Amino acid sequence: MWSVSDEALLAGLASGESDAAVAFIRRFQRRVYGLAMTILNDSAAAEDVAQETLARAWRHAGAYDPRRGPVATWLLTIARNLAIDALRLRRADPVDPTALASLQRISAEAGPEERAVVGDDAHRLHEALRALPEDQRRALVLAAFYGQTAREIGESENIPLGTAKTRIRAAMIKLRGSLQMEDDEREL
Amino acid sequence: MNESCKETRELLPELALGILGGEERARAFDHLTRCADCSSELAALSRAADGLLILAPQDEPPAGFEDRVLARLRRERPKHRARRLMTFAAAAALIAIVAGGAVWVGTSQDRRFGSYYQRILAIQHGTELAAAQLETTDHLAGGEAFTYQGRPSWLFVVVTAPVGDGVYDIVGTVHGTAVRLGAIRIAHGRGDWGGTTSTEMKSVDEIRVVARTGQLVLHGVVHHN
Numbered sequence: 001m002w003s004v005s006d007e008a009l010l011a012g013l014a015s016g017e018s019d020a021a022v023a024f025i026r027r028f029q030r031r032v033y034g035l036a037m038t039i040l041n042d043s044a045a046a047e048d049v050a051q052e053t054l055a056r057a058w059r060h061a062g063a064y065d066p067r068r069g070p071v072a073t074w075l076l077t078i079a080r081n082l083a084i085d086a087l088r089l090r091r092a093d094p095v096d097p098t099a100l101a102s103l104q105r106i107s108a109e110a111g112p113e114e115r116a117v118v119g120d121d122a123h124r125l126h127e128a129l130r131a132l133p134e135d136q137r138r139a140l141v142l143a144a145f146y147g148q149t150a151r152e153i154g155e156s157e158n159i160p161l162g163t164a165k166t167r168i169r170a171a172m173i174k175l176r177g178s179l180q181m182e183d184d185e186r187e188l
Numbered sequence: 189m190n191e192s193c194k195e196t197r198e199l200l201p202e203l204a205l206g207i208l209g210g211e212e213r214a215r216a217f218d219h220l221t222r223c224a225d226c227s228s229e230l231a232a233l234s235r236a237a238d239g240l241l242i243l244a245p246q247d248e249p250p251a252g253f254e255d256r257v258l259a260r261l262r263r264e265r266p267k268h269r270a271r272r273l274m275t276f277a278a279a280a281a282l283i284a285i286v287a288g289g290a291v292w293v294g295t296s297q298d299r300r301f302g303s304y305y306q307r308i309l310a311i312q313h314g315t316e317l318a319a320a321q322l323e324t325t326d327h328l329a330g331g332e333a334f335t336y337q338g339r340p341s342w343l344f345v346v347v348t349a350p351v352g353d354g355v356y357d358i359v360g361t362v363h364g365t366a367v368r369l370g371a372i373r374i375a376h377g378r379g380d381w382g383g384t385t386s387t388e389m390k391s392v393d394e395i396r397v398v399a400r401t402g403q404l405v406l407h408g409v410v411h412h413n
Contacts, residue, residue, distance in 0.1 A: 021261060025254050034247035047250055054257050055264060063373040065354040068400060069238060076241035081206075121235070122242040129243065143205045144240045150202060165202070172201035175236040 006071035007064075014061035025054055031072060032079045039083040039145055049086055053079040084147035121179060128178035132171050139167035140175075192219050196226050203402065204233035214366040217359070221325065221404030231401040314338030320395050320408035324349055330397075330406040333358075335389040343389060344382035347374055347397060351405045360392035372397065 004012075009027065012020025032053050036046035056078055064074055129137060138157065142148040148156070154164040189197075196219040202208040203216050220227050315337050322331040322345075330349030336342045345358055351374055358370040358381060369392075372381035390412060397406035 021258065022254070025257050029249050029253060029257075030246040031242075031244075033249040033253070035241060035244040037247045038244045043250060046247075047253060047256075050249060050253070051257050051260060055260055058261055059264070063355045063371070068354065069235065072242060073238045076244070077238050080241055121239045125236060125239050126243055129240070140240075143202070143207050144237055145244065147207060149207045149209060165198075168205070169198070169201045172204065172233055172236060175240070176233050179236055179239070180232065 007066055010057070010061050010064055010071050013058055014064075021058065024057070028054070028057075028072065028075055032075060035076055035079050035145075036083045039080065040086060045086055045090070046083075049079060049082045052082055056082075080145065080147075087146065124178045124181070125175055128175045132174060136167045136171040136174075139164060140171035143168055189225070193223060193226055196220065196223070197229065200226065200230050200233055204230060204237040206237075210365055214361075214364060217366055217398065217402055217404070220402035221398075224403070227399075227401045227403040234400070316390050316412065318389070318410050318412050320410040322347065322349075322395065322397065322406040322408040324351075324406055325404060333395040333408060333410070335392060335395075335410055337388065337390040340384040341387065341389040342382065342384045343369055343395075345370075345372055345380065345395065345397070347372060347379045347406065348377060349374075349406055350377050351397075352399075355400065356405060357398045357400065359396045359398050360387060360389075361394040361396065362387065362391045363393070366396075367392075369395075 004023065006027070009020055009024050013024050029050065033046055033050040036049040036053070037043065040046045040049065053075060057075055064071065068074070129140070132140065135157075139153050142153050142156070143150075150164040150168060151161055153159075153168070154161045157164065159167075196216050199208055199212055199216045203213065208216065220230065316335075318335045318337075320333040320335070321329065322333055324330045328349070330351075331345065331347040333346075334344045343358070343360075353375045355371050355373050356379075357368055358372055360367045360369045367387050369385050369387060370381050370383050372379045392410055394407060394409050396404055398404055
């Protein structure tokens with residue numbers, strides 16, 4: 001069962017096969033729950049988000065379009081959005097001190113073994129993220145994982161709005177460039 | 189690259205990260221509907237932004253997680269199916285009314301139709317049922333959108349247009365600001381979507397169907413009463 005591709009597993013989920021639902025949950029639960037925990041740092045809230053993410057994937061499996069990216073990315077985008085909604089509901093103070101701790105885990109733990117599972121994008125992005133100056137990496141992680149706007153990043157980092165925007169933009173351009181290098185190499 | 193492209197490029201990283209708000213977001217979308225180069229740049233940035241999520245550390249969920257998810261899927265199955273049926277039933281009723289109205293308008297039955305329309309609206313505390321003809325950027329007919337202002341307000345969109353397979357955002361324009369109302373799956377040039385919304389449907393001036401790259405594929409002005 002584990003040799004089935006993510007796409008085939010999702011198609012099985014869409015057609016209502018119960019074996020596919022079990023296999024799908026087993027394959028993605030650690031990743032979905034891990035992302036929710038990274039953002040929320042609360043196991044009950046993270047479980048709620050992970051459950052809802054998998055339920056939505058089950059409900060909307062037929063809407064997945066492989067040309068828009070891997071199944072894991074689609075699933076994690078759902079989880080991220082749900083977690084950010086939960087975060088905004090519960091958080092009065094937009095500055096979350098756990099963000100910084102999680103940030104270190106993001107840049108430390110993802111390694112070459114990811115390459116086999118999620119393809120070259122993750123490896124390239126990981127390298128590009130590690131190569132960023134600390135201030136740009138922080139701004140990017142606060143935006144990409146915690147949904148903080150440039151204004152919120154400016155406030156939490158105590159920098160002008162323009163500086164926050166510049167950091168986000170510089171970081172994103174480098175990450176985008178790292179994927180483009182990969183595409184160029186593939187074409188050679 | 190013109191001035192409008194330069195201005196939009198500044199906004200694209202934040203748009204790709206999903207953190208751009210209100211007016212700037214609407215301004216960017218407005219440009220993206222006309223610019224393929226900026227749309228493909230947004231797609232590349234989005235791939236980077238979404239790809240980052242894979243880098244989050246994995247973690248073992250609490251014991252019993254798998255069973256709880258499976259139990260939830262079993263519980264939701266009948267509800268999910270019922271909701272879809274309701275959406276289609278409501279849409280079918282609505283289309284019958286609109287089609288009927290088109291025939292009745294201008295006849296001696298106008299008054300009777302008016303009272304019938306009022307009674308239908310009253311079922312969901314409604315004040316208005318409106319429609320938009322959707323067209324492609326090349327001005328070809330591409331479907332319809334029906335809006336209902338009531339409690340709850342809702343929207344139903346039907347697409348029949350030669351656009352690529354995929355999931356598209358349904359966006360309403362409220363006083364110049366873009367508001368995401370739902371998502372529609374289009375396959376082989378056809379798709380439909382319906383759902384309730386907290387957005388005031390009587391304030392929606394225009395309905396747009398937008399690709400995830402930000403590119404506009406269909407739009408139509410909502411004709412209010």
